[in-house]
Every structure is written in C-alpha cells, then in structure tokens.
Amino acid sequence: MTTPEQDFIDSPFRSPEDRLREKDQKREAVLRAAVRAFNARGFQAASLDEVAASLRISKPTIYRYLGNKEQVLLECITRGLELLQEAAAEAEREPGNGLTRLTHFLRRYAEINMDDFGRCVVRTDDNVLSEEGRAHFRALKRRIDQAMRDLVAAGVADGSIAPLDVRMTAFTLAGALNWPGQWYAAQGEQSAEALAATMVDVLVRGIAPRS
Amino acid sequence: MTTPEQDFIDSPFRSPEDRLREKDQKREAVLRAAVRAFNARGFQAASLDEVAASLRISKPTIYRYLGNKEQVLLECITRGLELLQEAAAEAEREPGNGLTRLTHFLRRYAEINMDDFGRCVVRTDDNVLSEEGRAHFRALKRRIDQAMRDLVAAGVADGSIAPLDVRMTAFTLAGALNWPGQWYAAQGEQSAEALAATMVDVLVRGIAPRS
C-alpha cells in the first residue's frame, strides 16, 4: 500500500505472483468445501470425492493442495482454533475487570463456534484422528481452555465473578457455547452475533431472578 | 412374589421361560456392547464385527437380536430418550415452584447425558440416520425440548425464574448439560451426580456475583 500500483487489465496471462496467489485461493477453496462437507455429513461420512465434486474437480487435485483426508481435517481444525486463540489474546489485552473481559471472550467464542471452521472444531471427535493428530488437536484445545480458565480466575480474583470453582465454571460455559456449533445451520431467524449475546447473557446472570 | 416359589438348583436344562429371559438378556447385552462401541468410536466408525467380537459372537447373531445397524442405533437412542422422558414426567409431578422443578430436571438431564444411552443420544448426529430414523429421533427430542421449555415457562410465570426468553434459555441450558456427554468418560474424579449438580448450580445462579 506504500507504493502506487499501476492498474492492469484482467489478462489471461498470469505472472508468477498471480500463479502463487491462484494456488493459495485454490487451496482455500478446497478447505472451505471440505469443512462444509465435514460439518454437513461428518468427517467419516463425507468423502473426498464428494468434496471434489462440489468444486467440479477430481480427488487427486485435493491431494495436490492438501495431503490426505486427515490433514485436510487438521487444517480445518487448526483454522478454527486459531480464531479462538486470537479471540483469547484480544480478551486478555482488553481493559475492564475479569467479568467484562470474559464476557467479550465468551461472545466471540460462541460466534466462532457458529462459523464453518469453529463448528468443525466442536464437531470433530478426537478419536477419528491418528495419535499425532489427536495430540496436536488436544494441545491446541488445551490452550483455549486455559485461556478461558485464566479469565474466569481473574474475575474471581477481582470480585467481578462469584467465587466459583474455576475449572467447572469454565467447563460449563464452554459446553453451553459449544453446543450451537452442533445445531447452528445459519438458517437465520437470529444472527450468530445475536444468538451469542443472548446465550452469554443467560450464563452471566443465571436464570434465578436477581433481587 | 405372591405365591411361594420352590428353590431349584442351577440346572443346565432350561424351561421355556428361562429361554425367553435369556433371549432378553442377550438382546440387552448386544445393545450395551453396541452403545459402548458407538460412544467410543462413533457410529460410522464402529463396526458390527467389532461389537460382535467384544461379545465373542458373530455378526449374524447381532442381526438375530436386532435388525440392521441403524436399528441398533435407534434402539440405543430410544433408550436414552426414554430415560429423559421419565425424568421430565417426574419433574412435572414434583411439588415446588418452577425453578425447583426445573433444577431437579436439569440435574437428572445432565446425569442421563453421562450414562451410556444418554451419551449416545447427545453424540448421534441426525444425518447418519435414514429419513424415517431421523424423523423418529427428532420427534422424540422435540418432546424433551418441549418439556424443558414448559418447565422454564412455568418458572417465569410463577416468578421463580427471571423473565427470560424461554426458547433461548432452554437452548442454553440444554446445550451446557449436553456437553458432558461428549467428554465424560466415567474416568472418575467426580461422580456424574456431583458434576451435574455443580453445573446446574452455575447455570441457575449465573457467574456474576449476587449482592
């Protein structure tokens, strides 16, 4: 953005950089199609032939851009977990007390779980992965879990959160906000943001009336 | 139990009633083995050969006692949903205000979701089922969902629950309490009952401190 760029007309002749960008876009498209298929029919049931067909390409092309089926899944999962990681980092940087920061994080957490890659994280069961894949997956999830616990602990420490068991509280919150990933189909009614906000509100205030 | 019964020695010769009872027990054992396999590896990944091997029988024997693979799953799911249905009926009969009854139900709900058949309900995704299976499954789930909403609505009506959106609240509660089914492996630390009670407590009171 610092140097002025000349406008070229849309040419069928691609420069080396164009080729690279195209390659990236194709990789991205494959990932997108795969995560949709995985979410819609489950990892095991979704076939790579299916994914390929949805892009009107052939299966070996998928193998060109990503490795085997598990690697496709791992990439999807990693994407989702990176989004969560960013959200956690953001929450930690934020001003305000523990509860405020946690609330922000929870909202983002819920929203991400309704996004394609986030849903994939929530819907993927450990045991479809190889030993190494599982270890990788679990390590990343543990970091998110730890971030959630840290925020809860901070809130408990500064008094903005009730003196609850940190582990169990984080588990309960995460569970509640993971669930939409199993259900949300973007079919509408409410936007993901609105749904997330409402759920977080229920969790923060509880269902018992406040005097 | 009204007529006195003679004590027989354990004989290898079975009466017709014994045969029937044995048949039932075998059917039960198959179901148990199947639900464990489904929960452990997922419906699609778990093979009936596997289930059969775990009982040291052959696959056709499974087909003798239950129909095809989907019917085995449907039976497991139905079992779990029947447990939930009973819990709902019980909660409705109970004395006390809406919140009290809901709280009881939520605890049972969570406990059932950590039991074999309950876990199966939570972990089974619609889309592995046939059209009819899916319809059956959804209808049963809808009844549970409705019972949960009714209890929330009753609590809102009698003032024992804060004036929240009934649908979203039920969804949030159910989501939070479904989640342990994805994780709980009976490995211990806490009993299912203790875990359920703690989670319900967090949900009822919320995480924000009460003055």
Next chain:
DNA sequence: TTTCTTATGTACTCATCAGTACGTTGCATA
C-alpha cells in the same frame, strides 16, 4: 522446437464393512 514443470483427470488397487446365503448343532415335539 524440445524439454521441464505445473496442474489436472482417468482409471485403477486395496481395504473395510454392511448385509446375506447357507450350513450345523442341538433341543423339542410329533
């Protein structure tokens, strides 16, 4: 023009299962 590389498709192999045909054994009944 020849050759190398990149991108892609066709057409396989091989493994895994769901589901089944059919045999066997043993008890029960006629």
Next chain:
DNA sequence: TATGCAACGTACTGATGAGTACATAAGAAA
C-alpha cells in the same frame, strides 16, 4: 425315530471410498 425350529457360525457378495499410478495438456524455459 423323524421332523421342525431356534441359535448360532462360516464364508461369501457388493458397495463404498481412501489413496495412487499414470496419462495428458499447457505454459515456461532453454
């Protein structure tokens, strides 16, 4: 004793799908 039926197991069929070998086409480079 003959016949029927209940309770299994062995050994298949057929489908599906992951992963691969190899051909091909088209541009880039030499």
